Amino acid sequence: MLSIQHISKHFGTVHALNDVSFDVPDGQILGLIGQNGAGKSTTFHSILNFITYEGTITWQGHSLSANDFDTIGYLPEERSLMPKLTIEQQVVYLARLKGQPAKETRAHIDEWLQRFAVKGTRKSRIKDLSKGNQQKVQLICTLIHHPKLLILDEPFSGLDPVNADLLKQAVLTARDEGAAIIFSSHDMEHVTALCDQLVMLRKGDVVLHGTLAEVRNQFGKTELYVTTDWTPDRLQALPGVVAVTVRQPRQYLLQLNDPAAGPAIFEALTEGHYIEEFSQQPPTLDEIFRLKVGEDHA
Amino acid sequence: MHKTWIVTFETYLRQIKSWSFLFMILGPFLMIGLTVGISYVSANSASSSREVAVISDSQPLRQAFIKQNDGLNTKITTVKAAKQALKKDHLAGYLVLSTDNQQFKADYHGSDSMGSSLRAQTQNFLVTYQQAANYQQANLTAKQRKTLARTPALTQHIAKKTGTANTAKKVSFWLLVTMIYIILITYSSIAAQEIASEKGTKIMEIIFSSTTATSYFIGKIMGILLVILTQIVVYLLGGWAGYQFAINNAKLKPLFTEYHSLINAVIHNLLNTNLVYLLLGVVIYTVLSAYSGAIVAKAEDASKAAQPVVMLSMLGFFLTFPFQSNLDAVFVKIMSYVPFFSSYFMPMRIINGTASGLEQGLSLAILLAAIGLFAWYIGSQYQRLMLQTDSKSIWQQWLHGWRHQD
Numbered sequence: 015m016l017s018i019q020h021i022s023k024h025f026g027t028v029h030a031l032n033d034v035s036f037d038v039p040d041g042q043i044l045g046l047i048g049q050n051g052a053g054k055s056t057t058f059h060s061i062l063n064f065i066t067y068e069g070t071i072t073w074q075g076h077s078l079s080a081n082d083f084d085t086i087g088y089l090p091e092e093r094s095l096m097p098k099l100t101i102e103q104q105v106v107y108l109a110r111l112k113g114q115p116a117k118e119t120r121a122h123i124d125e126w127l128q129r130f131a132v133k134g135t136r137k138s139r140i141k142d143l144s145k146g147n148q149q150k151v152q153l154i155c156t157l158i159h160h161p162k163l164l165i166l167d168e169p170f171s172g173l174d175p176v177n178a179d180l181l182k183q184a185v186l187t188a189r190d191e192g193a194a195i196i197f198s199s200h201d202m203e204h205v206t207a208l209c210d211q212l213v214m215l216r217k218g219d220v221v222l223h224g225t226l227a228e229v230r231n232q233f234g235k236t237e238l239y240v241t242t243d244w245t246p247d248r249l250q251a252l253p254g255v256v257a258v259t260v261r262q263p264r265q266y267l268l269q270l271n272d273p274a275a276g277p278a279i280f281e282a283l284t285e286g287h288y289i290e291e292f293s294q295q296p297p298t299l300d301e302i303f304r305l306k307v308g309e310d311h312a
Numbered sequence: 313m314h315k316t317w318i319v320t321f322e323t324y325l326r327q328i329k330s331w332s333f334l335f336m337i338l339g340p341f342l343m344i345g346l347t348v349g350i351s352y353v354s355a356n357s358a359s360s361s362r363e364v365a366v367i368s369d370s371q372p373l374r375q376a377f378i379k380q381n382d383g384l385n386t387k388i389t390t391v392k393a394a395k396q397a398l399k400k401d402h403l404a405g406y407l408v409l410s411t412d413n414q415q416f417k418a419d420y421h422g423s424d425s426m427g428s429s430l431r432a433q434t435q436n437f438l439v440t441y442q443q444a445a446n447y448q449q450a451n452l453t454a455k456q457r458k459t460l461a462r463t464p465a466l467t468q469h470i471a472k473k474t475g476t477a478n479t480a481k482k483v484s485f486w487l488l489v490t491m492i493y494i495i496l497i498t499y500s501s502i503a504a505q506e507i508a509s510e511k512g513t514k515i516m517e518i519i520f521s522s523t524t525a526t527s528y529f530i531g532k533i534m535g536i537l538l539v540i541l542t543q544i545v546v547y548l549l550g551g552w553a554g555y556q557f558a559i560n561n562a563k564l565k566p567l568f569t570e571y572h573s574l575i576n577a578v579i580h581n582l583l584n585t586n587l588v589y590l591l592l593g594v595v596i597y598t599v600l601s602a603y604s605g606a607i608v609a610k611a612e613d614a615s616k617a618a619q620p621v622v623m624l625s626m627l628g629f630f631l632t633f634p635f636q637s638n639l640d641a642v643f644v645k646i647m648s649y650v651p652f653f654s655s656y657f658m659p660m661r662i663i664n665g666t667a668s669g670l671e672q673g674l675s676l677a678i679l680l681a682a683i684g685l686f687a688w689y690i691g692s693q694y695q696r697l698m699l700q701t702d703s704k705s706i707w708q709q710w711l712h713g714w715r716h717q718d
Contacts, residue, residue, distance in 0.1 A: 062521050064699055080524050088521040094514035098326075110318050111522035155518070165521075 015039045016061070016163055016194050021069030023056055023218075030056040031067065032218040036211075038194040040162070043185065045205035046198040047299075048215035049307055054198040055091055057215070058165050061196075062088060073163060084113035087161030087193075091168045093152050097141035101127070104140055105155055112159040119158060126154045130180055146177060157184055164188055166197035170204050182208060202300040212299075214306060221306055230296035237301075238268040238276065241291035242283055252279050265291070315523040316531040323506065323535025328542060336498070337546055344554075364422070364430060365394045368409035373441070377409060381433050398423065407434065414449060416442045480577030484663050488582060489632055489656055492590055495540060496625040499594065500601040503536045504617035507605030507698075516698045525695035529602065530687070536598055585672055586659040592676070593655025596683050597621060600652070603690045606697040628656040639666045649675050651682035 016038040023031040031053045038044045046054045060067040063078060073082055095104055102123055109119040123136050130150040134143050140151065149172055156166070164185070170178050185208060189195055199205050205212055206226060214222035214229075222229050239261075240249075246258045249266055254275025259267040270276065276294045283289055297305065327333055365388035368374040378384055385403060388394050394406035398421070405422020416438045420426045426434075447457050510516055519528055558564040568575065605617040631653070635644045639661060648657040648667065658675045661667035667675075 062517075064517065064520060064695065080527075083522050086521055088518060090514040090517040092514045094518075096515065107318070107322055108518060108522065111315055111519065 015074065016196065017070075017072045018057070018061070019070040019072075021057075021060055021067050021071060023053075023060060023065065023067045029218045031060065031215075034069075034213075034215070034218070034220055036213050036220070036223055038196050038211075040194050041189055041192045042210040043189055043195040043197070043208050045209035045212040046196060046215065047200070047202070047205060047212060047303060048198075051217075052215040053218040054215060055167055056218075058088075058167055058196075058198070061165060062086070082163075084159070085162040087112075087156040087159065087164045087188075089152060089156040089166045089169055091171075091198075093145075093149050093172075095140045095148060095152055095155075098139065100137050100139055101132070101134060101143075101151055102136040104151065105158060108155045109159050112161075114159040122158065123154075126158055129184070130154060131177070146172065146174070149173065150177065150180075153181060153184070157188065160191065160193075161188070162193050164193050164195040164197075166195070168199060169197055170199055170201055178204065202298070202303055206299050214303070216306060222302070226299065229302065230299065233297050233302060233305075234273040235276065235294045235296050236270045236273055237295045237297050238270055238279065239265075239291060239293040239295065240268060240283060240289070241265045242289060244283065252282055254279065270294075316527045316534070319523070319528050319531025320534040320538065323532050324538045324542075327502070327506070327535070327539045333539070337543055340547075341550055362404045364404055364420075364426075365389075365397065365406040366409065367391055367394055367406055370409070370411070373409050373411075376441075377407075377434075377437055380437060381430070394421075414445055416445070480574050480581060481663050483574070484578050484581035484586075485636065485660055487578065488586055488590070488659050488663070489629060492593055492655055492659075493625065493629040495543075495590070495594055496597045497622055499536065499540050500597055500604075500621040500625060501618040502539070503533075503598045503601035504605035504621065506536060507532065507602045508608045508613065508617040511606065511608060511698060511700075520695055520699070525698070526691035529691050529694045533595075533598055533602055533687070536602075537595060540594055540598075581663050585662055585676075588676065589655050589659050589662075589679075592679050592683065596651055596655070596679065596686065597625060599683060599686050599690065600624070603686075606690070606694060624652055628653045632656050632660055636660070639664050649678055651679050654679055 018037070019035050021031055021034050022029070034053070034057060036044065046057060048054055056065070059065045061071055061078065071078060073085075096107075099107070102120065105123055105126075106116045106119045110116055127134070127136065130153060132143075132147050132150050132154075134147055140148060143151065153169070156164070166185070169181055169185075173181060182204065185195060185197070197208075209226060211225050212222065212229060213220055222232075224232070238255075241264055242249075243264065244266075246260060246266065249255060249258045249268060252268075254270050254272050255268050256271045257269040259269075261267055268279070270279075273294070280289075280292055283292065363383065363385040365385040366374055366377050367389060368377075374389075378386055385397075385406075388397055388403070388406065391406070391408065394403060397403040398406065401423075403422075404424065405420055405426065408419045408421070410417050410419070418434050418438055420434075443461075447460070452460070523531075555568075559568045601618055601621045604619075604621050608617045631647070635641055635657075638644070644657055644661065647653045648661055648671070650657075654675050658667060658672065662672065
């Protein structure tokens, strides 16, 4: 388990991290979300000892040291490989630095290239690959030694939906093999699809922490999905409704100021008759993210 | 240590597989080969036109002249044939030997004046033959002939051992400092650019999540040193092969035989403690270059990174010049203990035999300690420097390094 306890980091007068705490158990995925500059990369750099910090970070009960390097897979935010090397040379070099023998890596390169649908062979030079394929090679470098702690900084950035699905699958496989995984993303869909728990940072402070359900339920069931013949104006006039969004013709999303307003609205909409859709839910992660970001701007 | 070796070999292979390294290694050999080749072709094509034919009605006279002189055309025996060959530019000229009224004569015909060497040889030949003929004609007694044949004597008495030793010192000094200087200048740039090109790149984050910065830094330095060692070994082998060729070559062998003791003395001066100074000098300058590469603001500034090291190396090189004939100067003694400069000054003292074993040992110990401390300090700063992407100047980076350890 990766345990982060009360870590703080200052760059001059700027508080990059302020008393951040969370755990990532083995076989679980934690999503780290937040705006640019919220402290996500600083958190990763603290875990990897790239910078000094106040607080405690432990991996499997002890401070992370050089002996643990072989168990870590790290994908930095911006991609960077050695352009003159071939895919094989690059992957073998980085895997050897992770303690995996060259022979073992060479035996599995084609399998990994196939899994990530890389357009190129093991002999292709990095500089000749497209940006997307370079990114996939970098992902292979991160995963090929089967790390027990996987740190992915914006792994989905720049990937098309098909390749994003390939990465998702690889991350889930690593989780099933027992790896503790922490990744940052601006795409709440990926976080929702993958994470067992999430942490939202804002200016270095933890503003949200918990499982997806816990986080969403903190906000109450203030989202009401309905399909009805009522007009938006009529819906807006219902008690407790603060906003109406048209999803599709006849399909609406009502924002409630109080989850308790639901039963009264149900009564009004049905008037004893059939209704095609009535679903009261907490806000989505994307909406929560916008909400929290909005608080900051308010 | 295992990961250090991985970095070492990756750095080494990347460098020696590059075209620039290949050209750098083969450059001197190509230049020498090209020069020798051009000279050989030029000599061969011009040799026939530089020859001089010897023609005479007296065959014994002609044969005697040919026997005493090299590089003459022996095939042409008539004036007519010689004129034709001269016209076609196949001869430099022809020499007609004759006797007229007991007087020996030589008439040279050519497109240009006679070469000084051939002219002197011809003059000697004619004087010898004329003298013999004169003696015969004058009916002199043996005693009279002996008296007339007496010539003044000029003999030079040179202390050969001392002269050779002095020349060997000068040659050794220049060879050594030039070698140190060229290697330092070349590899300072390579080391600084190798490090600077990685500055601020995300690959460094991946690497520092795989191995310690110190281990990586030492691996890089060792990789570059292996490249330097490869170049030195290639040049030593090339030098040995050239030497073997030269001593087995009929034309060059006399030269090497004549200067045998000088060559041995120079080799001895190079292959002793001075070689250790050369290697350690390269190590400390490579470490400094790596540091210089690590403190540039960004990878694009890699080409500028080596400048401070190159300047320091140039300073060491040029500072030795005024003291070549004043090795007892206090300045020389002090500098032979100062790291970065001792690699120039102590070999100078060793070659001239003015440094005791104790002094050499002390200087080496200081140099080794400086290398160790320097490598330790840079290793501790390396991760911070390499991951830094702000645009601080070199001095700001350096000051920051002393003030902060994070």
